Amino acid sequence: MSILQSQDPAVFASIQSEEVRQRSGLELIASENYTSRAVMEACGSVLTNKYAEGYPGRRYYGGCVHVDTAESIAIDRAKQLFGTEAVNVQPHSGSQANTAVYLSCLEHGDKVLGLDLAHGGHLTHGMHLNVSGILYDFVSYGVDPETHRLDLDQVSRLAKEHQPKLIVAGASAYPREIPHEEFAQIAEDVGAKLFVDMAHYAGLVAAGVHHNPVECADFVTTTTHKTLRGPRGGMVLCKEEYAKSINRSVFPGLQGGPLMHIIAGKAICFGEALTDDFKAYGQQVVDNARTLADSLISGGVTLVSGGTDNHLMLVNVFASLGIGGRTAEEILDRCGITTNKNMLPFDQRKPNDPSGVRIGTPALTSRGMGSDEMKSVGNWIVSALKNPEDEALHQSIQQDVNALCEQFPVPADQ
Numbered sequence: 001m002s003i004l005q006s007q008d009p010a011v012f013a014s015i016q017s018e019e020v021r022q023r024s025g026l027e028l029i030a031s032e033n034y035t036s037r038a039v040m041e042a043c044g045s046v047l048t049n050k051y052a053e054g055y056p057g058r059r060y061y062g063g064c065v066h067v068d069t070a071e072s073i074a075i076d077r078a079k080q081l082f083g084t085e086a087v088n089v090q091p092h093s094g095s096q097a098n099t100a101v102y103l104s105c106l107e108h109g110d111k112v113l114g115l116d117l118a119h120g121g122h123l124t125h126g127m128h129l130n131v132s133g134i135l136y137d138f139v140s141y142g143v144d145p146e147t148h149r150l151d152l153d154q155v156s157r158l159a160k161e162h163q164p165k166l167i168v169a170g171a172s173a174y175p176r177e178i179p180h181e182e183f184a185q186i187a188e189d190v191g192a193k194l195f196v197d198m199a200h201y202a203g204l205v206a207a208g209v210h211h212n213p214v215e216c217a218d219f220v221t222t223t224t225h226k227t228l229r230g231p232r233g234g235m236v237l238c239k240e241e242y243a244k245s246i247n248r249s250v251f252p253g254l255q256g257g258p259l260m261h262i263i264a265g266k267a268i269c270f271g272e273a274l275t276d277d278f279k280a281y282g283q284q285v286v287d288n289a290r291t292l293a294d295s296l297i298s299g300g301v302t303l304v305s306g307g308t309d310n311h312l313m314l315v316n317v318f319a320s321l322g323i324g325g326r327t328a329e330e331i332l333d334r335c336g337i338t339t340n341k342n343m344l345p346f347d348q349r350k351p352n353d354p355s356g357v358r359i360g361t362p363a364l365t366s367r368g369m370g371s372d373e374m375k376s377v378g379n380w381i382v383s384a385l386k387n388p389e390d391e392a393l394h395q396s397i398q399q400d401v402n403a404l405c406e407q408f409p410v411p412a413d414q
């Protein structure tokens with residue numbers, strides 16, 4: 001029996017049940033992944049006990065020599081992985097990393113251009129209830145109504161009209177590659193700085209499957225727990241000239257003590273991401289997304305923009321099958337397939353029951369699933385959603401799902 005189990009059976013039970021859920025179901029939430037046993041070991045280590053305000057070699061506490069080593073390894077590996085001049089690995093989350101960028105280069109009320117939340121953007125790109133939308137004057141750009149691809153003419157037009165100080169590129173629900181170079185050109189044309197938020201696709205960049213925004217952006221942020229497959233957290237990559245002000249914005253600007261156990265986990269994650277195995281993983285994530293998208297399309301389902309170039313796709317369940325996103329999410333849940341309902345560009349429905357579901361392949365790919373499995377998953381999704389009332393069918397799909405999951409253990413069990 002574990003110490004936790006005997007000391008606190010209630011919390012133990014919740015963790016245990018979640019572990020079973022993660023093992024026995026198909027995780028298709030595009031922002032989720034399975035981190036390695038090594039990363040989890042670091043995250044559960046004694047480093048959680050340590051206060052280390054400041055940066056390696058310049059701390060406000062004694063006894064930081066060993067956590068300095070861990071943070072320095074994380075910094076060196078992040079630089080090697082993304083070819084960035086400077087990096088701050090301390091943000092507790094992607095949102096903290098984004099806020100640090102804003103704090104470093106904007107004044108209250110400054111004009112910023114960002115992708116509309118309803119078109120795939122993130123809360124931190126100017127949503128009115130988020131600190132970004134409260135403190136700064138965001139103007140939103142969107143996707144083209146026909147192609148559902150980013151409308152760069154609109155971005156350029158809005159940039160010229162509003163003369164923003166900063167342009168934000170990057171998305172949470174956009175199934176195509178982000179054209180970093182084109183954004184950099186638009187930013188240069190109006191004298192704005194470019195900030196690329198690669199939270200969702202950093203793993204694809206690390207694997208060399210997508211263009212590296214570090215080459216053309218002033219600031220790049222990411223989470224470390226999505227396609228990068230590390231511990232839950234964030235980081236900021238920037239040019240050397242901005243390093244001081246980014247560091248100041250993270251600490252003392254936004255945070256106190258850094259999470260040293262998570263930073264050690266980030267170091268391990270970057271070490272894993274530097275391997276050839278991870279390059280193969282990144283390619284397989286994208287290949288799997290294409291196969292799954294093709295399987296859904298051949299089942300008669302419509303995808304936003306007609307397909308995917310990255311790790312995710314947006315299924316228009318309302319247009320294809322006449323059911324709302326919330327219903328679709330619930331049906332798939334009953335089959336052991338976890339997705340999330342999602343607003344689609346120009347959606348006429350409400351956020352709590354929108355027209356779409358978002359589906360991603362990073363987690364299944366981490367279990368070692370490939371093309372054959374994607375075809376099965378696509379077939380199950382289509383047949384479940386086409387028969388929303390057929391509980392026997394949903395139950396039989398759930399059994400097939402469980403059987404498939406037994407063949408592909410989660411990374412921590414491999």
Ligand SMILES: *Cc1c(COP(=O)(O)O)cnc(C)c1O
Pocket residue numbers: 031092093094095096098121122124170171172197198199200223233234
């Ligand atoms: C996930 C995400 C974030 C925020 O990450 P959290 O760690 O949840 O705060 C920021 N930007 C984008 C584009 C994201 O997808």
